[in-house]
Amino acid sequence: MIYLDNNATTYIADEVFETILPYLQEEYGNASSIQHKIGRNANHAVEYARTVIANHLHAKPKEILFTSGSTESVNMVLKGIFERYHLKGNHIITCQTEHKAVLSTCAYLEKKGATVTYLPVDRNGQIDLELLHSSITEHTILVCLMAANNETGIIHPLKAIAEICQEKDTLFFCDATQYIGKEKLDLQRIPIDIVCFNGHKLHGPKGVGALFIRRKSKPIQIAPLVHGGNQENGLRGGTYNVAGIAGLAKALELIDYSTHVKELRDYFEKSLMVQIDECTIHATQFRRIHNTSNVLFKYVKGSELMTNLPNIALSSGSACVSGSRDPSHVLKAMHLSDEEAYCSLRFSFSRYNTMAQVDIVVQEIASAVTKIRNSSPIWQLYKSGKLE
Known part of the structure; x- marks a missing residue:
């Protein structure tokens, strides 16, 4: 895991x-x-x-x-x-x-x-x-x-x-x-x-x-x-x-303010953008804590993506509301649609993570996203230009 x-x-x-x-x-x-x-x-x-x-x-x-x-x-x-x-x-x-x-x-x-x-x-x-x-x-x-x-x-x-x-x-x-x-x-x-x-x-x-x-x-x-x-x-x-x-x-x-965790997060985000079409990192225009990345995978429900990533521990938002069927109140307040909020996942890193782990995670996400989208009629309509 x-x-x-x-x-x-x-x-x-x-x-x-x-x-x-x-x-x-x-x-x-x-x-x-x-x-x-x-x-x-x-x-x-x-x-x-x-x-x-x-x-x-x-x-x-x-x-x-x-x-x-x-x-x-x-x-x-x-x-x-x-x-x-x-x-x-x-x-x-x-x-x-x-x-x-x-x-x-x-x-x-x-x-x-x-x-x-x-x-x-x-x-x-x-x-x-x-x-x-x-x-x-x-x-x-x-x-x-x-x-x-x-x-x-x-x-x-x-x-x-x-x-x-x-x-x-x-x-x-x-x-x-x-x-x-x-x-x-x-x-x-x-x-x-x-x-x-x-x-x-x-x-x-x-x-x-x-x-x-x-x-x-x-x-x-x-x-x-x-x-x-x-x-x-x-x-x-x-x-x-x-x-x-x-x-x-x-x-x-024991707190270590080195750049290790930020480097992990930045490498993760860059790798995602290269390997996966139509994914968006939320709130990159302003300063963030350096361990956190919230990512929208267009037309891929976060819950379905997590099911297809059994060896990766992550979440769709706050642990206090992770069992809720409602979209994230944070993302909704940031003017995202329900669909966009449901298709977003949070990744949060620590000093115990490694670059090798990031490579594995990105590969598994890319594989899972491709699998889900290939079986999705909505994604096919989007790619054919019939959906925005």
Whole structure:
């Protein structure tokens, strides 16, 4: 099996696995039980990880909180901000191409009285910054925009968005789940207020995430989503996932910003364009995270193509909606037709992939596409000029 579904989840790095193991066996203490050595060892692991993550983001350790992952973080921030800032306003701004964790939570908050603006995007997945600027009103309490799209890899202009939010005195929350681990994020240079990400997108463990909340002269108020003990200064109750937290920090320490993955992706795209007629790479006109390629194979359903590629792991979009019969909401927002969305597949690479694998994948895709099209009356009509 050649694995090209790294935006869904990643192989856990050997070094990360070795880091995790002691905290499941010998060092199994509760990080809140600092009265004895084994608890203090666990606490030290958590605080060391907090420092590692803070340093990676150019933040302060006290600005880092731990969660079970980005979906929990998204729910905590959106619901918590809405609860604490409702006296100021009820307006939230997001985007039509956000992850379902954001869109579903916003839909929930609309039932609770929130007003949500869903910014449109163009064919390249780009928002209009002037529209963002004009959409922020005195009642806006939060702008929620992801760093990089999980289906297309498109990167939002984070610095420009953050500066608009600063000018308008509005909080900016960024889901950087697909971004961190692939691109550097310097939170001293880019004044984002709140950032979330998780471990399993960057060769770390599942079930653990981190949330950055900037410390400001006027503290950001977020109501807790999970009540319990006083962990994370009362913002997130529950026993610390020490093994996961240690693994998340180790995964960040191992991040390699070399050009290897970009070279794989670029070689893959060039090879596809040479070997397969009528295939289109989505959103190539703007900056993308370097591991992601979303490809339209004209008149070849993505589901059928995947069935004919049993030795390649890939997806038609977000893992959270992969079982849906509906076309990708991301591609639809980018003005693609239902047919075009159904005929698109996402390929996402990692540092563990090789050029030899790319050659095999392109050959197998070319063979499968030819087989499907040869038995397709629609394709024959298209080639004869009777369909557009």
